[in-house]
Amino acid sequence: MPDSYHHGDLRRTLLNEAGSVLEDQGIAALSLRDLARRAGVSATAPYHHFKGKADLVCALSEDALLALDAELAAPDHADPRERMRAQGVAYVLFAVEHPERFRLAFRPDLGDPFEEQSRSKVLDDTTIAFRQLIRVVREIEPDPDRQLGLAMTAWSAVHGLAALLVDGPLRPVAADRDRVRALAEDVTRRIRL
Amino acid sequence: MPDSYHHGDLRRTLLNEAGSVLEDQGIAALSLRDLARRAGVSATAPYHHFKGKADLVCALSEDALLALDAELAAPDHADPRERMRAQGVAYVLFAVEHPERFRLAFRPDLGDPFEEQSRSKVLDDTTIAFRQLIRVVREIEPDPDRQLGLAMTAWSAVHGLAALLVDGPLRPVAADRDRVRALAEDVTRRIRL
DNA sequence: GTATTATCTAAGCACTGTCAAGTTTGTTCC
DNA sequence: GGAACAAACTTGACAGTGCTTAGATAATAC
Numbered sequence: 493m494p495d496s497y498h499h500g501d502l503r504r505t506l507l508n509e510a511g512s513v514l515e516d517q518g519i520a521a522l523s524l525r526d527l528a529r530r531a532g533v534s535a536t537a538p539y540h541h542f543k544g545k546a547d548l549v550c551a552l553s554e555d556a557l558l559a560l561d562a563e564l565a566a567p568d569h570a571d572p573r574e575r576m577r578a579q580g581v582a583y584v585l586f587a588v589e590h591p592e593r594f595r596l597a598f599r600p601d602l603g604d605p606f607e608e609q610s611r612s613k614v615l616d617d618t619t620i621a622f623r624q625l626i627r628v629v630r631e632i633e634p635d636p637d638r639q640l641g642l643a644m645t646a647w648s649a650v651h652g653l654a655a656l657l658v659d660g661p662l663r664p665v666a667a668d669r670d671r672v673r674a675l676a677e678d679v680t681r682r683i684r685l
Numbered sequence: 686m687p688d689s690y691h692h693g694d695l696r697r698t699l700l701n702e703a704g705s706v707l708e709d710q711g712i713a714a715l716s717l718r719d720l721a722r723r724a725g726v727s728a729t730a731p732y733h734h735f736k737g738k739a740d741l742v743c744a745l746s747e748d749a750l751l752a753l754d755a756e757l758a759a760p761d762h763a764d765p766r767e768r769m770r771a772q773g774v775a776y777v778l779f780a781v782e783h784p785e786r787f788r789l790a791f792r793p794d795l796g797d798p799f800e801e802q803s804r805s806k807v808l809d810d811t812t813i814a815f816r817q818l819i820r821v822v823r824e825i826e827p828d829p830d831r832q833l834g835l836a837m838t839a840w841s842a843v844h845g846l847a848a849l850l851v852d853g854p855l856r857p858v859a860a861d862r863d864r865v866r867a868l869a870e871d872v873t874r875r876i877r878l
Numbered sequence: 879g880t881a882t883t884a885t886c887t888a889a890g891c892a893c894t895g896t897c898a899a900g901t902t903t904g905t906t907c908c
Numbered sequence: 909g910g911a912a913c914a915a916a917c918t919t920g921a922c923a924g925t926g927c928t929t930a931g932a933t934a935a936t937a938c
């Protein structure tokens with residue numbers, strides 16, 4: 493039903509447009525009005541699907557977390573240590589290949605996904621990714637008192653490398669996929685399991 | 686020379702105002718016009734000291750990196766491994782105590798400090814902090830081929846923990862300084878040196 | 879003391895997020 | 909069928925933003 497007064501699936505359209513703007517223009521270039529324009533709709537139409545810009549960004553970051561989660565689901569080594577390392581490498585590769593999405597997943601300027609109020613689904617999404625980690629940690633470390641520390645170390649190392657590659661001084665390296673992979677494997681291997 | 690046409694030290698004043706706005710309102714609330722207003726000066730005056738908002742933010746992040754660097758300089762254990770761990774803990778504590786500044790130091794939305802063009806002093810500042818790390822790594826790992834890997838692992842782990850505490854799911858923990866310290870010590874201890 | 883330069887002001891453009899009020903469409907219930 | 913209602917969308921407006929251009933003022937250099 494084209495050219496109708498009701499758009500049909502504006503919410504999804506807006507999120508998709510936002511995604512593509514994000515990928516090739518960065519988050520700073522994201523504007524509600526522009527998205528509305530791209531969707532061929534008035535400037536205030538988005539407000540019927542999102543409470544405001546922050547809310548849209550929040551939904552976007554929810555998408556990003558789900559995408560990250562999907563990327564992490566793949567590896568199925570028999571050895572839990574190997575599986576954990578593979579997940580770590582996948583985490584870093586995701587960040588390098590989708591920097592804007594990765595940034596968005598951990599960025600509270602606009603639409604904080606871990607905010608008290610809006611912790612609806614997003615936090616659940618994180619805990620899903622986190623639960624994967626916890627599960628594999630339990631296989632490796634039987635002592636419950638030491639499980640959290642191990643999980644945090646693993647997550648920190650991998651997340652930190654990703655952040656340094658995406659937003660930090662390691663940026664020049666990010667383009668070279670092989671070097672990134674090598675770095676990620678080195679880092680994951682250096683964590684005491 | 687108050688109330689004079691020339692402000693005297695507008696540049697410094699703007700940066701200071703920006704710093705305090707940043708601390709208690711966040712980076713999203715940062716506006717050139719507002720800063721000008723606070724400094725008691727016209728809306729366009731800042732443009733004589735900064736090329737634009739991005740440039741100001743860049744200068745701000747330079748300040749932030751210097752502050753982080755200063756925090757890291759303190760510890761002087763005899764054992765290089767202990768010194769390295771102490772620096773790591775200091776890194777994390779700085780992030781938790783000055784979240785806005787830490788964020789700013791690694792955030793390229795506005796005024797990318799590691800951008801090709803503007804890598805004037807900022808990158809040097811980073812390399813100063815990085816050089817501290819490299820130096821201590823050399824004391825620990827004699828094999829040059831393995832030094833970079835170790836340095837990256839250490840930085841990644843510490844930076845990642847900081848990021849998860851400041852912008853990620855570990856935020857609720859960030860308020861509890863003792864838990865943060867314990868976490869940081871745990872993480873640094875789990876890195877294979 | 880005049881010319882130059884750095885610093886600041888004033889006015890305005892194009893843009894943004896958001897609100898309030900009205901319009902169109904689809905749905906639901908008789 | 910048609911009336912009542914809610915959801916989706918539009919128009920118009922307000923306050924705020926970054927930034928440009930053009931002009932005013934003060935300190936400095938010669």
